[in-house]
Amino acid sequence: MENREKNYVSAVVYLGNEAGCAAPFLAELCGRLAERFEQYELVFVNDASGDGTEAEVRRFIDEMDAPPPVTLIHLSLRQGVEAAMNAGLDMAVGDFVWEFDTMAMPYPPEMILKAYDACIEGHDIVSVSPSKNRGAGAGLFYRLFNSASRSPYPLRTDVFRLLSRRAINRVRSVTASTPYRKAAYAASGLSMKQLVFPGSAGRAVEHLRFSRAVSSLALYTDVGSRVSLAIAFIMLALMLVALVYTLVVFFAGAQAPAEGWTTTMLLLTGGFFGVFLIMSIVLRYLSLLVELIFRKQSYLVESVERLV
Amino acid sequence: MPYDKIIIGAGLYGLYAARFCGRQGQRVLLLEKDAVPFSRATTINQARVHMGYHYPRSLSTALGTRDYFERFVDDFAYCIKADFQQVYATSAHFSWTNATEFKRFCNAANIPCDEISPDKYFKPGLCDGAFITREYTYDAVLLRRQLLDDLAVLPNVQLRFSAGVTGIEQSGGHWVVHTAAGEREQTAYLLNTAYAGVNEVNALAGFEPFSIKYELCEMILCEADHALEGVGITVMDGPFFSIMPFGRTGMHSLTSVTFTPHLSSREKLPAFPCQAKSGGACTPENLANCNDCAARPQSAWPSMSQLARKYLREEYDFVLKGSLFSMKPVLKASEVDDSRPTLVRVLQEGPTFVSVLSGKISTVYDLEEVL
Incomplete structure (x- = not known):
């Protein structure tokens, strides 16, 4: 217990309609963060989800012995994962911030801290991806994007990301807005690392819409x-x-x-x-x-x- | 012989009322639960002498505050610290106001506000506006010393400490006040300035409680690095923070909207789970001093300092010196517009019972109309 790290870390979690996922996910997440860090906080962004996901999260937090600071952001109406996660990121105060677009866990749970290890090795942005890319549409988009983008880091389906505070500040200062986080991180010019786990994203849905794909291509590539x-x-x-x-x-x-x-x-x-x-x-x-x-x-x- | 007035609670409002009435030659008795005056909220708060900047959603509060500012700073000059730069900034995200609105608000309230570049104090992109303003801080220790000196020359004013009130009953044209020490005192005019204990005292006399929410608040004391030494910083208006000189102590106070309140209670009387651990010393009916309590919450320093450091540039650093805890009542009606009206409620006349509730030090003058 005494060897826990002093770094203050945050986990931003998107609450879409994922009833049933919350308890197992939070148990893994909180357990691992509490074991490694003296201080951590949770930021949930409820994207107008109405299926009881939020209630499940509340129940979990209520039952925790020593809950960390928890913030719950309620979005006024459904705005999609990009806007929601940007709000969560603006709220988070940690030196390192995890971004969980989904509470489904197709990856081995130790990836959560492996990402942190990679981050403190000097990679400001760490993204965790399945070995299998998912969906023909998404695959086509990534191919097109990666061929046109000048960033050294190709985009691919990922399940969560970890950012250093430096990366967040950089992304915020490079462009006026962040319509597509993944592309913004890859284009931030900071060192990025992709960790791959075997398998597919499973239930972790790709939240990319056609219009967002088009505007990402327009903004981040020529x-x-x-x-x-x-x-x-x-x-x-x-x-x-x-x-x-x-x-x-x-x-x-x-x-x-x-x-x-x-x-x-x-x-x-x-x-x-x-x-x-x-x-x-x-x-x-x-x-x-x-x-x-x-x-x-x-x-x-x-x-x-x-x-x- | 009955007193002209009995005042319950030796915060600023209680001492000020005692001095005001004492100077008029009235016989005054002031009863205080704690051993020393100013043991709770008068000392344990940001010590900000408000100019109105804090209320961009309530112009009426801002206007009232501005008017009292000058008078308070003149009357209590001996405890004011004015020689620092007070910076207000509007957060780029999650703020209920923004740079343009804040400027417009300051103009409407007619309070000085000079725009500077947010980059001087804040990391890029976190604040969309920063303003040099005029606001001061008061030193509770100096204020107490002077008020006690003023009261010492008034033989008609009696101060009694460690004298909690255990019962209030009406007997003819008088209130009979029972204290923990078994004394019975009479008066035709009872003034309740117990702040967080205001409903506790109201309840003893059988009056309706104020509709308030109780918050157990932590204020952090820290030592500012050289760069931050002569600077106070407040980020508006939402889940942000404030770090500013704490009177003339040489220290800064650090507070935040989200982490300063640890626990809250919406009951009529302040009922908190930590009271179970106080061994009976603290109950909703008899609130003890949170700052001296063994069951006080763990400090939120890690989160509060993290929040401030997220915003402030690296050179504006600070180190932890300690924490102070106190109970703060917030009017439920103020939650939307974040206003801070002074409530002076005359609950009964002949014998008179007046309860006062105000969250600001400089509006103490509101008392005069009922004294």
Whole structure:
């Protein structure tokens, strides 16, 4: 008991509709944290869950012998795991913060403290993932994201994460908001480690929605602006070809085109050419704007070393 | 011979009332349960002389507070510490107010508020606004010394300590007050300034209790590092903290909205589970001094300091010196707007029974209208 660590740690837990999971999960979590740390706190975020998950948590806390400080955040309406966990993260005070998006435990419970060990070894962000990626949609998204992202850390399905306070501060200072935490952590520029356990995420559901996937791609990668810019350029080229073809037919055609065809074609191709030209310029400005509004820092530093 | 007034409770309100009436030549008896005046909430609180900043959700409280501030600081200059910088900040998350609203509120209340960069005191992204304000702190020890000196020259005022009240009954045009020592004293005017004990005294006389919630509160004393020495910091308005000079003691008080209250009770009288461990010394009907209690809760220093350090930049550090505990009554009606009205309730006339409840030191002047 005397050898417990002085670090103050927090666990942020998402309460969706997971009745039945709370007691076994909390027993493992609290047992392990109490064994290792002198001080820890729990922050629950109730995302307007109505199936008795919260009651189960309350019962567990009531029955604890020496409960730690516990905070329960009630969200006004269901806002999804990203918003909920951001709220929990803002509330947590710990030097190290666990993020549990779910109370299901498809992983061996010792992973909870293994993540901490990895964190104090110097990895500010530790994410714990199953060996099997889950779901075709999620798999496709991760492949697309990882191929377009410049971060050295690929995204994959994970079941929980551990962040140092430094990582939280960094993530908060790098971008204006955190619409997708996983991507934000990977893009924070700090050292990240992925721990893998054998198996799949099981009941731990992937909470990624299509719209969030699209906005993550737009914010954390340049895949969106690259694709749209490419399309604009292709259309631009096509119009140029059509313009040239019209002129060739007019000057060098064997027989004269139908009355008015040349003017119509000139107007059409010239007009569309202009439209796509403007579009590609506008797109460039738009991606710059996103960059300017979203990114608050122009470069990312992992660490600074003094050699002499 | 009956007293003109009997006052129950030797906090600031009790001593102030005794002095006020004593100077008018009235015969006054002040009864205090503890051995020393100011043993509870008058000493054990942040010692903030409020200017109104604390109530961004209750302009009426803010306006009243501002008016009393100047008067209190003039009258009690001997116990005021003014030479420090009082910083208010609005938390970027979970706050009921924000930088723009706070500024607007200060303008409406007409209290000084100069915006500075939050980065000077806080880690990035945690506060969306920071303001230099004008607010002071009082020293309870100096205040007590002066008030006792003032009372010592008034032979018509009697102070009796370790004199808990055990019964109050009406006999004709008088109240008969029984003390723990078996004394019986009479008066036509009874003033109840027992603060957390206000309902206890009301109950003895058979009056309705104030509708209050009791909170067993911890205030931490700490020694501030050089950078924090001349600075007081309050983060508004929600589950945050405050660290500011504690009178002229040279120490800082550290409190937080979530960790300062350890236990709460919504009963009419303060009923707490820890009373079972007091060996009968403390009951809902006879609340003992939480600060001297063996069953006082374990300190929340780890959590409170962690919260403050989450916000403050590294150089504003502080070390633990000790904790003080006391019971704090909060009006149930104030929970939404966080207002702190002074309640002066005349419960009966002829013989008169007046109960007072106020959470702020500077509104002591509200008493004068009934004395």
